Amino acid sequence: MGFYQGISGYKPDAQASASILARTRSRVGLVLVATQQFHQNLARKPMATHFRQLNPTERVLMGPGPSYVPQRVLHALAAPTLGHLDPEYLAIMDDTRQMLRQVFQTNNEMTMAMSGTGSAGMEACVCNLIEPGDEMIVCVNGVFGGRMKDVAQRYGANVHAIESAWGTAIAPEQVEATLKANPRTKAIGIVHAETSTGEHQPLEEISEIVHRYGALLIVDAVTSLGGIDIPVDRLRIDACYSGTQKCLSCPPGLAPVTFSASAMEALDKRKTKVTSWYLDVSMIRNYWGSDRVYHHTAPINMTYALRESLMMVLEEGLQQRIARHLKHHRMLRAGLEAMGLNFIPQHSLATLNAVRVPEGVDDAVVRKRLLTEYNIEIGAGLGPFKGKAWRIGLMGASSSVANVTLILSALETILRDLNYAVEPGAALSAATHPEAAVYT
Numbered sequence: 001m002g003f004y005q006g007i008s009g010y011k012p013d014a015q016a017s018a019s020i021l022a023r024t025r026s027r028v029g030l031v032l033v034a035t036q037q038f039h040q041n042l043a044r045k046p047m048a049t050h051f052r053q054l055n056p057t058e059r060v061l062m063g064p065g066p067s068y069v070p071q072r073v074l075h076a077l078a079a080p081t082l083g084h085l086d087p088e089y090l091a092i093m094d095d096t097r098q099m100l101r102q103v104f105q106t107n108n109e110m111t112m113a114m115s116g117t118g119s120a121g122m123e124a125c126v127c128n129l130i131e132p133g134d135e136m137i138v139c140v141n142g143v144f145g146g147r148m149k150d151v152a153q154r155y156g157a158n159v160h161a162i163e164s165a166w167g168t169a170i171a172p173e174q175v176e177a178t179l180k181a182n183p184r185t186k187a188i189g190i191v192h193a194e195t196s197t198g199e200h201q202p203l204e205e206i207s208e209i210v211h212r213y214g215a216l217l218i219v220d221a222v223t224s225l226g227g228i229d230i231p232v233d234r235l236r237i238d239a240c241y242s243g244t245q246k247c248l249s250c251p252p253g254l255a256p257v258t259f260s261a262s263a264m265e266a267l268d269k270r271k272t273k274v275t276s277w278y279l280d281v282s283m284i285r286n287y288w289g290s291d292r293v294y295h296h297t298a299p300i301n302m303t304y305a306l307r308e309s310l311m312m313v314l315e316e317g318l319q320q321r322i323a324r325h326l327k328h329h330r331m332l333r334a335g336l337e338a339m340g341l342n343f344i345p346q347h348s349l350a351t352l353n354a355v356r357v358p359e360g361v362d363d364a365v366v367r368k369r370l371l372t373e374y375n376i377e378i379g380a381g382l383g384p385f386k387g388k389a390w391r392i393g394l395m396g397a398s399s400s401v402a403n404v405t406l407i408l409s410a411l412e413t414i415l416r417d418l419n420y421a422v423e424p425g426a427a428l429s430a431a432t433h434p435e436a437a438v439y440t
């Protein structure tokens, strides 16, 4: 069939047809040559010439997370990717669960790592236990209590917030009064380690009250798991979540969670489906359990990294690791206070040190100099503490004598440059004094 014969009513003469054909052929030829040249150019000169091979700076990570990730964990991350149903990978998942149980200090069957960061852990605990219309109490004394309240409201809970000033703990009496006023409360959420203020929340008395009123206890242990004691079974915590990038010294990306038998019973008794498909533990348990039913493709290499970091926790010894965090916090605290800096929280976390920026000192200038001159990252204040606080993390592998002395000497130098009166050497001498580690 001639080139134009398919077009109705068009009948070119033979000469015209030959000329059209010749022109078309030459145009097609030109296009082919141009395409060939384009591909040859691509092969010779990659398009993305302005990108360079990835080479991130190795910072001294002393902020509110992530913390330093040891080479051993990074190597695990780089191991060959297995299929998510490969028997070898399933064994790695089993190891991870077992080690997580030890670190959470629990026998809970339903202990695993949710895909996602700490916030995914928070959502998972809330959305699996709360149905639209349920009553929930959320304790708010910082950013992360506020986030839990927001999450609970988004999943349809009727939330009763217990507020306490930022940097102070939630009092057991407040919890009891709120439970008394709202006897249909299904769950109460509280942050163990409030990273925005550095406040360490005692849980023992609160747990006793919550269970006396027949509610479930949900605890945020993002900045405590692996650095501060959080014995899930002894404290009768029903749902606890954390993140990998803090005291476990693993990159961000997984959220370890554990659910008690009572929490699982509440999940099984739901009248409605879990509102989030992705975080629905009633389905995810069939993948982590013996059925191995596909739910979503697991973040395989992150599981390797978590397994390795948990092994490092257990090799060190959980209690020894907790003691290390406390010792370095006390040294740092002695040094910072010797410089005249004041701690914000009533009861400071060992993993996160929140201090007030001294009057007349520009918070951002100091943090920028720490980063550019000393390669140290620390955190800024959040919410009402914006511009008024420094948050210095000593988490996981970042909790070391070397980091304590480094940050104290760097801060002292910068503050003296900015005409803030610091007695030279006072901070280091206080931090390294034999009494420092037993500071109360």
Ligand SMILES: Cc1ncc(COP(=O)(O)O)c(C=O)c1O
Pocket: 064, 065, 117, 118, 119, 120, 122, 144, 191, 193, 194, 195, 196, 220, 222, 223, 243, 252
């Ligand atoms: C106490 C607390 N809860 C929840 C989160 C949220 O975790 P992520 O940022 O990993 O989602 C954080 C993060 O810093 C936190 O410190």
